[in-house]
Amino acid sequence: MHLYIGYKRYSSWSLRPWLAMQATGIEFTETVLPFDHDNSLIQLAAEHGIPAKVPMLKHEGKMIWDSLAVLEFLADTYPEKNLWPCDPALRALARSACAEMHSGFIALRSEHPMNCHRVFPMKPSSAVQTDLDRLATLWQHFEKVSNPKGEFLFGEFGIVDAMFAPVAWRCIGYDLNISPAFEHWSKSLMALPAMQKWIGEGARESWRVEASEQVGLV
16 A cells, blocks of 8 residues: 655645554555656656546555545545544544535635644634634534543544644644634644654655745745
């Protein structure tokens, strides 16, 4: 099983399946495709007839693309990892939240791109504040079904935690506030050895995407 990802400093979509696999002990190899610095991503996508976007997962000669599709594939392939909650009602809530993250929060994603190694406090725009308020409401839903057996949204670390992991980075990097419940979850997320590994490996990357590095300066 081989995972193709983008920069660990910037690629929020790559972080999601990478973190899920690392945190739950799914073995894989990886390749970083520095899409702003060479055409390796374009070449690989053309070879397989898929969009030139990371992440991509190659397994037994087949390519799976898109973060949520990769995570669903992992859940099907490794049911013992409990990547989705076992309870049907909780699983439905987790899937609903993940789908909303996948397609929504456009202002937050566009105005505050992920950068794991830069802290630059910014006052949120009205559109971003709407996204932050929605996240606070989502966390109220999670609190109602919180599981005392673990520190994550449904007890054990799962897909829903991986899908929202880049939001934690955005809140840290731009000093954005959501809610005490969100902050508590973020601290647990950041303490994960897998997350610490992502941070360390990202720090060793030499690539820089200037558009992300200059956010808030102009």
